[in-house]
Amino acid sequence: MTVQTPNSFRNQPDERGHFGQFGGRYVAETLMPLVLDLDREYRKAKEDPAFQAEFDDLLEHYVGRPSPLYFAPRITDELGKNALPGKGAQVWFKRDELNHTGAHKINNCVGQILLAMRMGKTRIIAETGAGQHGVATATVCARFGLPCVIFMGATDVARQAPNVFRMKLLGAEVVPVTAGAGTLKDAMNEALRDWVANVHNTFYIIGTAAGPHPYPELVRDFQSVIGKEARAQMLDRTGRLPDVLVAAIGGGSNAIGLFHPFLDDPSVKMLGVEAAGHGLDKEHAASLAGGRPGILHGNKTYLLQDDDGQILEGHSISAGLDYPGIGPEHSWLKEIGRVDYTSVTDKEALDAFQLLCRTEGIIPALEPAHAIAAVKKLAPTMGKDEIILANLCGRGDKDIFSVAEHLGVSL
Amino acid sequence: MTRLSAAFTKGRPALVTFVTGGDPTPGATASILDALVEGGADVIELGMPFTDPMADGPAIQLANLRSLGAGTTTADIFRIATEFRARHPEVPLVLMGYANPMTIRGADWFAAECVKAGVDGVICVDIPPEEDPELGPALRGAGVSLIRLATPTTDAARLPAVLDGSSGFLYYVSVAGITGMQQAAQTSIDEAVARIKASATIPVAVGFGVRTPEQAAAIAKVADGVVVGSALVDLVAKHGADAAGPVKELTAALAAAVHSARKGAL
Numbered sequence: 001m002t003v004q005t006p007n008s009f010r011n012q013p014d015e016r017g018h019f020g021q022f023g024g025r026y027v028a029e030t031l032m033p034l035v036l037d038l039d040r041e042y043r044k045a046k047e048d049p050a051f052q053a054e055f056d057d058l059l060e061h062y063v064g065r066p067s068p069l070y071f072a073p074r075i076t077d078e079l080g081k082n083a084l085p086g087k088g089a090q091v092w093f094k095r096d097e098l099n100h101t102g103a104h105k106i107n108n109c110v111g112q113i114l115l116a117m118r119m120g121k122t123r124i125i126a127e128t129g130a131g132q133h134g135v136a137t138a139t140v141c142a143r144f145g146l147p148c149v150i151f152m153g154a155t156d157v158a159r160q161a162p163n164v165f166r167m168k169l170l171g172a173e174v175v176p177v178t179a180g181a182g183t184l185k186d187a188m189n190e191a192l193r194d195w196v197a198n199v200h201n202t203f204y205i206i207g208t209a210a211g212p213h214p215y216p217e218l219v220r221d222f223q224s225v226i227g228k229e230a231r232a233q234m235l236d237r238t239g240r241l242p243d244v245l246v247a248a249i250g251g252g253s254n255a256i257g258l259f260h261p262f263l264d265d266p267s268v269k270m271l272g273v274e275a276a277g278h279g280l281d282k283e284h285a286a287s288l289a290g291g292r293p294g295i296l297h298g299n300k301t302y303l304l305q306d307d308d309g310q311i312l313e314g315h316s317i318s319a320g321l322d323y324p325g326i327g328p329e330h331s332w333l334k335e336i337g338r339v340d341y342t343s344v345t346d347k348e349a350l351d352a353f354q355l356l357c358r359t360e361g362i363i364p365a366l367e368p369a370h371a372i373a374a375v376k377k378l379a380p381t382m383g384k385d386e387i388i389l390a391n392l393c394g395r396g397d398k399d400i401f402s403v404a405e406h407l408g409v410s411l
Numbered sequence: 412m413t414r415l416s417a418a419f420t421k422g423r424p425a426l427v428t429f430v431t432g433g434d435p436t437p438g439a440t441a442s443i444l445d446a447l448v449e450g451g452a453d454v455i456e457l458g459m460p461f462t463d464p465m466a467d468g469p470a471i472q473l474a475n476l477r478s479l480g481a482g483t484t485t486a487d488i489f490r491i492a493t494e495f496r497a498r499h500p501e502v503p504l505v506l507m508g509y510a511n512p513m514t515i516r517g518a519d520w521f522a523a524e525c526v527k528a529g530v531d532g533v534i535c536v537d538i539p540p541e542e543d544p545e546l547g548p549a550l551r552g553a554g555v556s557l558i559r560l561a562t563p564t565t566d567a568a569r570l571p572a573v574l575d576g577s578s579g580f581l582y583y584v585s586v587a588g589i590t591g592m593q594q595a596a597q598t599s600i601d602e603a604v605a606r607i608k609a610s611a612t613i614p615v616a617v618g619f620g621v622r623t624p625e626q627a628a629a630i631a632k633v634a635d636g637v638v639v640g641s642a643l644v645d646l647v648a649k650h651g652a653d654a655a656g657p658v659k660e661l662t663a664a665l666a667a668a669v670h671s672a673r674k675g676a677l
Contacts, residue, residue, distance in 0.1 A: 016541065025541050026510055028466045030562040030587050032539045033569060179472055185463060192465045197588035199564060295510040295537065295545070296463060308485045309515030311462045 009263035009338050012329060017213020019332035025212040027298045030196045035298075039214045041119050046221070051114060058110045059225060062143065065107075067226075068095045069233035069389075074359040075372075079379040089382035091375055092242065093392040094230045094258065097364065103394035104226060104254045105136035109205055111222030113140040116203035123198065124148045126205045127191040129156055129184035129250075130319035131163025132365075132394060133207030138172035140205075148172040151190045154182035156319060163398060181313050184323050188297055208251025209327035212298030216327050223257025230389060231261050242389040244378065245270045248370040249341070250285070250321035252330045254393035259339060269340065272330060273374040275316035276343035285314030286343040287326040288334050301328040317346035317406065318366035320394070344373040350406055352376055353396065365394030366403070414503040415531045415556055415579040418453040419614040424631035426451060426669045427580075427616050428662060429507060429640030430647060431458035431474035432491055433483025439652040440491050441498075446655040447643075448502050450662025451670070454580075454616075454636070455495070456534065459488050459508030466536045468591035470641040473648060485512055489528045496529030505558060505579070507534040510545065518549035525555045532556035532579040540572045547576050561607060563587045563599070570610050580614040580636060583607060585621075591641025594620035597629050604633045624668035631672035639665055 012019045017039075025035055045051040059065040072091045080088025096104040116124060124146050128134030134150040141148035150167055154176040157164055167174050180186035195204045209219040234242055245262060247255035249272045262268045277284035284290060287302040294303040296311060304312040304324035314324040333339040344352075349366055352373035356364050364372060371390045379388055396403070404411050418425050428447045432440055440457075447455055460478035464471060488506070495504055506513075506525065513521050513535055525533060533555055538546050540559065550557045556579030564587055565573055574581065583603060585595035600617060607615050617630045618638025627637045646661060647654040 024545075025539065026537045026545075027539060028536055028562075029539055029560045029573065030466075030564050030584065032541065033564045033566065179469075180462065180476075189463050189465045193468075193589045196466065197586075197592070199587055294515055297465070298537070300545075303511075305511065305515070307515070309461075309511040309513075310479065311511070 010260060012332065013213060013217055017217070019329045020335060021293070022300050022328035022331040023213055023216055024300050025298060026295045026300065027212045028196060030199060034199050035212050038119070042115060042214050042218050045115055045118060051118070055111055055114060059107065063100045063106050063110065064098065065225065066229040066233070067098050069230055069237065070095050072360050075356065078355070078359050079376060080384070083380035086384055087380055087382065088384050089243070089379045089386040089388045091379055092387060092389045094226060094389060095392055096226055096254065097368070097392045097395035101136045101139050102397060103132045103136065103365065104223060104257065105133045105207060106139065107225055107257070108207070108219050108222040108253060109136040109140045111218065112203070112205040113144055113146070116205070117144065119203065121201060121203035122146065123202045124205055125151065125191050125194050125202055126207060127151045127184065127187040128207065129153070129187065129322055130398065131156070131160040131167065132320060132398065134172070134174070135163055135166045135170070137205050138167040138170035141172060142170045149194065150174045151177050151187040151194065153184060153187045154178045156183055156187070159402070160319065160398070183313065185311065192297070207253070209253040209256045209329060210251045210297060210299055210301065210325060216299065216329055219253050220256045220260055220329060223253050224260045226254065226257040226391065227259060227261035230258060234389065238387065241265055241268050242387040243267070243269060243382065244388045246273065246371045246374050246378070246388060247391040248273045248321065248367045248393065249326060249330060250275070250323050250367065251325070252327040254391050256327060256329055258391045263338060270338070271374060271378065272339055272341045273370045274341060274343040275318060275321035275370055276345045277315040279345055280343060283315035284343070285316040285321050285323060287324060288330065288341045289343050291324070293331065296325055299328045301331045302326050317349060317402065318370065320365070320367045321370065342374055344370050348373040350403065353403060362392070363396035364392055365396045366399045367394055368392045413531065414501060415454065418503050419580060419635050421453070423670045424634065424672055425453035425616065425636035426627070426666045427454040427456060427618070427636050427638040428452040428643055429456040429458060429638060430643055431460055431471060431478050432488045433460055433478035433481055434474040434644070434647050435477050435651045436481040437483050437487040437491065441494060442655040443647060443658055444495050445498065446659035447662050448499055450659040451666030452662050454503045454505060456505045456507045456638070456640070457488065457492060459485070459506055459512055461509040461512055464509065466589055468589040468641060470591040470644045470648065474644045489524050492528035492530050503531045504529065505532040505534060506530050508536070510535055510537045514545055518546045522549040522553035522555055525550070526553050530555060532558045534558045534560070534582060536560070540575065543576055551576065558582055560584050563603065567606070570607065574611055578613060580616050581607065581611055582638065583615055583617045583634070584619045585617050586619050588619065590619055592620055594622070594626055600630055601633050624664045627665050628668040628672040631669040637669050
């Protein structure tokens with residue numbers, strides 16, 4: 001099959017929310033009018049300078065943007081050590097782990113709560129896996145004084161106790177979901193059920209660039225602040241664009257946020273890194289590598305599923321990557337070949353986690369540790385004058401307990 | 412006349428009943444479906460189990476899990492349908508479920524299997540009219556009814572799009588919510604059914620939250636059909652493979668209430 005190359009990679013989705021064959025609005029009829037309403041309201045907000053100004057102001061003064069662009073000298077040296085002469089690329093990081101709440105998730109939550117208020121909604125719901133999106137949602141709800149209900153799989157509630165407590169401190173109600181395996185996809189099912197029953201007053205803040213149109217588009221747009229800043233900062237600092245962008249992918253919001261502003265720069269290669277868990281032949285969460293297209297949670301995209309279309313549980317050491325699907329724009333970017341996708345195992349991510357701690361004094365979240373593991377493999381194959389820019393999308397405070405456990409350390 | 416349209420032209424409202432296929436086991440479903448027919452159901456909805464039943468309340472969620480836990484496959488569902496058709500040549504059978512299991516092997520494959528198994532119609536929860544190309548053309552091409560859902564949020568401007576391409580009957584979801592939970596106020600159902608029937612040329616059946624013969628009778632006064640699901644699924648949950656007796660009993664009570672709802676009013 002030949003795939004036609006579009007004139008621009010940045011004008012997706014079409015007006016029906018399709019990225020090629022992916023995306024769309026596969027929701028129950030009850031939600032459809034609301035989803036159409038959200039689409040109309042988002043178009044208006046996008047054109048409204050006041051909306052953009054308020055978003056920018058909150059990102060600057062509340063979230064702490066722009067986040068720094070950082071050249072990482074010691075990891076660059078470390079990875080260049082065993083490279084062939086002339087090889088060993090410069091490693092740079094976009095420091096989105098320095099945001100308020102410690103991850104990129106807050107960018108999107110600020111945008112969506114402004115939309116919710118614009119639409120007159122008075123109650124916010126969200127799903128969360130590791131709890132980062134739940135914390136970010138609870139944060140913006142506290143900031144704007146809206147009641148907040150977070151659906152979280154019971155398994156995740158048990159293994160992410162600190163984030164559950166954070167959400168409660170911020171005034172959110174955390175609802176443990178016992179259906180299914182009690183993880184992220186079950187939390188998303190339950191959030192959709194709540195939304196269907198409360199469409200009149202409730203706004204659903206989806207945490208990743210997935211779900212029914214226009215969510216994948218609007219989450220991407222709100223997260224694109226990452227790539228827009230990084231592109232300008234890199235040009236300012238080096239006078240050139242990076243050669244390769246690297247980002248971890250669960251649903252893919254930090255990756256699409258970094259990639260999207262660079263998609264029409266032909267010299268910039270991009271690498272999305274999925275979670276290979278125990279290995280692609282075992283339990284993993286790599287939807288692109290190990291799944292195939294299907295329909296779940298409002299969109300058509302690559303999913304981990306069996307021959308009958310039953311959804312499989314994902315596995316990753318990183319709860320934030322532990323989802324059996326991926327945002328539809330990534331499925332499209334893979335299919336047309338604009339972005340390359342790879343995967344790294346739990347073990348490789350753990351090693352990379354420790355490497356960054358020791359070489360740069362930065363404790364990353366386990367999600368970007370997957371990106372760093374890919375950088376580790378990639379940097380020695382590239383020239384010394386080449387630049388890799390990886391998205392450090394979250395900090396590792398939340399992960400020290402599970403890392404300790406995996407390293408056999410009792411705290 | 413199709414089996415489905417015949418079910419709605421008996422001179423009385425129709426009782427539409429739902430159970431999840433393969434619950435509690437693929438082998439047990441046949442006796443439960445027979446109990447529905449013997450109890451007097453006019454249309455049988457057979458649920459295709461799915462790992463992520465986003466529009467369903469706890470009763471049907473658990474039924475999906477029991478079914479999948481018993482190893483039910485799509486092949487089992489079509490086997491159950493084929494055998495049902497052999498036993499009951501005249502009773503309309505509708506598959507109800509979610510998009511992914513229906514489309515994973517291609518819509519044409521699914522439509523062809525429906526035809527082979529004698530399935531009259533399909534209700535797909537998460538394919539709204541906007542995504543009709545995913546399944547609608549294949550079903551219509553094969554002569555299988557696509558039964559769409561309308562809800563309290565489906566306003567007058569949107570209703571024609573929902574009706575366009577629908578056949579068999581329109582399933583009016585009486586509450587904005589999930590299956591098996593609260594029932595809508597009767598006055599809101601009356602208003603909505605009147606509004607929809609003014610535009611619809613196909614029968615209108617009302618479901619979600621209907622549990623008792625009394626509720627069913629009240630709805631049958633205005634609607635062409637009444638759908639009952641979770642209350643029957645609860646009996647399967649309670650009685651397992653021995654559910655046929657209690658299922659037949661409740662179905663008979665519901666059927667009596669629905670079928671006679673308009674007597675005396677005429």
